Amino acid sequence: MVPFNILVVVCLVYVGLLFLVAFLVERRAHARALPWLRSPLIYTLSLSIFCTAWTFYGAVGYAVRSGWEFMTIYLGPTLVFVGWWWVLRKLVRIGKTQRVTSIADLISSRYGKSNMLGVIVTVISVVAATPYIALQLQSVTLSFAVFASTAADGGPVPDKAATALWVAVGLALFTVLFGTRNLDSNERHLGVVTAIAVEAVVKLVALVAVGVFVVWGLAGGPADMMAKINASPLSSWDLQPGRWAGLIFLSAAAVLCLPRMFQVMVVENVDERHLATASWAFPLYLFLMCLFVLPIAVAGLDLLPPGTNPDLFVLTLPLAQGQDGLAMLAFLGGFSSATSMVIVASIALATMVSNHIVMPLWLSLRPARAVSGDVRRIVLLSRRLAIAGIVALGYAYFQLSGGSAALAAIGLISFVGAAQILPAMLGGIFWRGATRVGAVCGLLTGAGVWVYSLYLPSFGPDGVISARLIAEGPWGIGWLRPQALFGVEGIDPLIHAMFWSLVLNATAFFAGSILTFPGPVERVQGAAFVNVFDGEVPAGGWVRGAATAENLLILSQRILGGDGALAFFEAEARMQGKAGPLPDPTPGFVGALERRLSGSVGAATAHAMIAQTVGGAAVSVEDLMAVANETAQIMEYSARLEAQSEELTRTARQLQLANEKLTRLSVQKDSFLSQISHELRTPMTSIRAFSEILMEGDMPPAMLRRHATIIHEEAIRLTRLLDDLLNLSVLENAGVQLTLGLVSLQDMIDRALVAAAQTRPERSFAVHRDPASEALYVTTDADRLTQVFINLISNARKYCAAPEPELRIAVRQRGGRVMVDVIDNGRGIPEDSQALIFEKFARLTDETRAGGAGLGLAICREVMTALGGSITYLPGQGGTAFRVTFPLRLRAVA
């Protein structure tokens, strides 16, 4: 008898060994020193996590209960690997090209990177895996108990719950240590996978050893064994075609959909070609695992006392025969099976939980920290917590379920849950029409039916749902009974649940997909997934396909131009040592041509064109999408160029306009200076001439006075001219300071008339006014506005040539604006001059020399602008007429 303590020590040593293997491999893997680690053998052995403790111990129990039926669980995967290896290849290829990290990621990525789908798949997977993890804990606990109860020294019998707890903690620790040592973008864990492979060998050796012992040690050889089996009721082919087919299908679906299988099969795959080896080696492994199941079952029934748990025959048979070493090996085999499953499953599930639930939540809750903080640490932490959480869930399930259910039942319940992912997965990689909505509908429907009809009832009558509900249906509705949906009765509950969940799942999936249209991202991803093998370039570059050099030349000429293409081809031909312009279309040449073309039309377009010409590969949707993308970029670029050239034209036009304006201003400045010069020199001439005359002296007093008067007049004229110029300059530069006040319009006109009367005082003007209309109070700069009136009235006095001059002043107010018209009865201003009168020095007539320099109206215009108004010439009034418009209430500007 093996003392319990030794057993614990052996376990610890074994786990330590696994640690060492994983650690060494991780270290060596970085040095790339172990090429055999990347061999197909390790890959195949890692796939053996399909065989968990449920296989190691449970298969025998299953055989005892149901005979040959246990085979179905291994026939499914065998069929998949032998017959459906191309599905696996597609999954692996998609996994690599899309950098898929888990099965939830696969589904989410396929359906437009929808995180909702990721969450759904994650939740289904966690719910489905929890009882399975519980199962592993239970098997380890049971096997410990077996040793403890048979221990001769009657040592302390460990508490079951405590054992399970320690196992769970140990597993969580190991997984955290090696599953999250570092963050790999491909989520590969070489150390763990190698440790799993070691465990795979241990469990196979253990099971085969027990089998050999049973056949040769107990039964006395294969012949005797066969006879015993034939005599046993287990060997009767109690074949239920429906159940067999269902179970084979279920295990086949499970091998594709179980998160841990996806992890080792797709995510941990380092080389697609390993799949070829696995397609025969993995079924062989399964075959070896199954080979001795029936002999052990028969022998167990034969030799062990009735009532012994058949799930533990593998362990109890050697123990009963006193084969302690063999029993120890068997124990280690079972231990390996359980631990490898828990480790891989928790890594896979933790990746999913962390990527699809924890990280999105964390990112949405703490957006600021996410940007600045170390996300890597958060990811690792969330992985570790998720692993611990998942193992804890398994432990909790184990505690709740009390470890009572038969192992096989729990495993199958898990399988049905995982199988719900199948329609969305297969639909996703084979059917472009599958949509996100369809996938969501299918997954939710299937998962709902599974939970209702299988998962919840599995807790036993009155476990979670009441026995009455199971018997009569909710609210007494018979066709909703969990185990007899739609009135279908009399089928095995498992097959019933599997049938309905998958049928409704697939129906909802197809209906949802057909009724909705995929979004743009979905469309792209759908094409990328479904057509993952299309348009691939053979590994060695372009094959020497149907392309002739001539065809390639024709193609190239369209892109590079006649001369350019010919020059390229001739150069290539020279390099090949060929005379003439056409090189051989070798893969090297075609590759060079593609690179050359991609410089002109973009890589995707070049690839698609060459692919079409060479004919070696079809042009995939992805290629065309890339072409469209490139074209769009080129169009955008050319649109940008066009916009730039338009902008340049616009700028040039603006520059030209500015230049013209400057030229015009320069001309204006020249003519202004010339005019000023003229205006200043004219009075200066008189002053100089008469002062020279005066300087000569000797002149009669009357003449003296006359000359002095002229000098005086001209000096005043000069002063006034300079004043006007300064005035205008200030006004034009907007440096004018307004003094606003409320003033009577009538007062201003009165003052203007008085002031203007000094101009040609000898003339008497008849002034017509309407005092009523002038009774207005205006907010404005009174002095400035009065100055405008003075200028206008003075001009009229100066220039109105009528024999009986008249002046009419009319005031009107309209909508907050005041209009004052000043009209005389003279000849008016000729039409072609009306546009000029407000320009500087635009004196039109020479009839009077009343001292005006031609600046008056220019000043008026500037003043009115400053007062927020305007001054215009009013044609057709029978005389010279000006209209002054200004606001009733001028508001000071800031």
Next chain:
Amino acid sequence: MGNHVLVIEDEPNIVEAIRFILMRDGWDVSTLSDGDLAEDTIRFCRPDVVILDVMLPGRSGLEVLAALRADAATRSLPVLMLTAKGQGRDRAEAERIGASRFMSKPFSNTEILASVRALAGV
């Protein structure tokens, strides 16, 4: 040579100054303030020397000069051009058209008197 000077100038005070200076020196002075009437007046009163302002109401002094030079009768008539703009461009233009002398305002009295004398060949 006679001693008749025609002054074509629109500024009354300048006209008065020139007339005073010339008459004191014994010249016979006629005056005109308009470019449009210049040719007719010259043809009518046949002055010995013309003093012509560039900036005139109506036809400008340069136009009048060009017309005078185009007519055989007045081609060699001495013309003293006056301008207040004081820019070289006007002088070049006047000399091109055929001004006998060019003076810019303000001028000195002795200068204008000397010019008239020289032009009249006195």
